[in-house]
Amino acid sequence: MPKETVLEFQNVSFSYNETANVKDLNVKIKEGDFVAVIGSNGAGKSTFSKLCNGLLKPTSGDVLVTGLNTKKEKVSNLAERIGFLFQNPDRQICCQTVAEEIAFSLKNNGIPEDEIKLRVENTIKEFGFKADVEPFNMSRGQRQRLCLACLIALNPKILILDEPTTGLDYKECMEMMNRIKELNKSGTTVIMVCHDMEIVLDFARQVIVMNRGEILASGRTREILCDNELLSKARLLQPQIAATCTLLGSDYKDVFTVDEMIARIKELKGKK
Structure with a gap:
C-alpha cells in the first residue's frame, strides 16, 4: 500500500527584503520517513524548516501539510499535525514548572482537561521528570528533552527538528536521538536539520542536500554521503x-x- 504524502513543497520560494533565501523548492515527504536536511551555514536549512509548519509563509508556491496549505492555515491549527523543536530550547519554554510546560501546548490545542491531566502524568513518567521542577533550573540537555516531551504529548503526525543535538554531550545526544528513532518507528514522520554527518548517517534514511537556497540533491542517506563531489559542492564533509x-x-x-x-x-x- 503506497505511503501517504504528509508534507509537500510545490515550487516554493521565500525572500527576505526582496533577496531570495530559498527558491524553487520541490519536495515530497512520505508518512514515516526520517529525512535529514543538510548544508553549510546559509544554505537555507532553517528557512526550509520554518516553511514546513507555517512559521514562514512562501513568497511564491505552496507548502501542504497533510493536505492543508500553510498560506491559508494558522500556525496554531497546524501545530496538532506538525511539531517543531527549536535549536535553542529556551525559545520554547515559558512556564514555571515541568507539569505546567507540558500542559501548556495541550491547552492551546483544545485538548480536554481530563485528557491533559492523563497526558501530562504519562509524559512525566515516561521521561522521568519531576512535575514541580522549574525548567530553567534544569540542564541544557534536560530542557531540550522537556521540549521534545511537550511535542510528544501532542502526538503530532510530523516532527521538525532544528539541530536537535546542539549543545548536548554524547550521552544526552544519544538519549535524544534514540527517543526520536523510537517515535519514527511508531509512525511519526521526522524531518531533521542537522550539521553532524555522523548523526545523519546513524539515524536518517533519506537526505536532502541544500546549498545557497536551492536543493542540490535528495536520496538515500548512504548514496548521498558516498558522493564526495556532491558534498564538496555543498561545502560539507563526509x-x-x-x-x-x-x-x-x-x-x-x-x-x-x-x-x-x-x-x-x-x-x-x-x-x-
Whole structure:
C-alpha cells in the first residue's frame, strides 16, 4: 500500500527584503520517513524548516501539510499535525514548572482537561521528570528533552527538528536521538536539520542536500554521503570513517563504520 504524502513543497520560494533565501523548492515527504536536511551555514536549512509548519509563509508556491496549505492555515491549527523543536530550547519554554510546560501546548490545542491531566502524568513518567521542577533550573540537555516531551504529548503526525543535538554531550545526544528513532518507528514522520554527518548517517534514511537556497540533491542517506563531489559542492564533509575510506581508494567504497572497515580489510586480505 503506497505511503501517504504528509508534507509537500510545490515550487516554493521565500525572500527576505526582496533577496531570495530559498527558491524553487520541490519536495515530497512520505508518512514515516526520517529525512535529514543538510548544508553549510546559509544554505537555507532553517528557512526550509520554518516553511514546513507555517512559521514562514512562501513568497511564491505552496507548502501542504497533510493536505492543508500553510498560506491559508494558522500556525496554531497546524501545530496538532506538525511539531517543531527549536535549536535553542529556551525559545520554547515559558512556564514555571515541568507539569505546567507540558500542559501548556495541550491547552492551546483544545485538548480536554481530563485528557491533559492523563497526558501530562504519562509524559512525566515516561521521561522521568519531576512535575514541580522549574525548567530553567534544569540542564541544557534536560530542557531540550522537556521540549521534545511537550511535542510528544501532542502526538503530532510530523516532527521538525532544528539541530536537535546542539549543545548536548554524547550521552544526552544519544538519549535524544534514540527517543526520536523510537517515535519514527511508531509512525511519526521526522524531518531533521542537522550539521553532524555522523548523526545523519546513524539515524536518517533519506537526505536532502541544500546549498545557497536551492536543493542540490535528495536520496538515500548512504548514496548521498558516498558522493564526495556532491558534498564538496555543498561545502560539507563526509563522516569520518567514510572520508578515511575515500582516501584509501575504490576498494573501500561504501564503507561507513569501523566494523565495515574491518570486514572489508579481511575480505581483501582473503583475496590475496
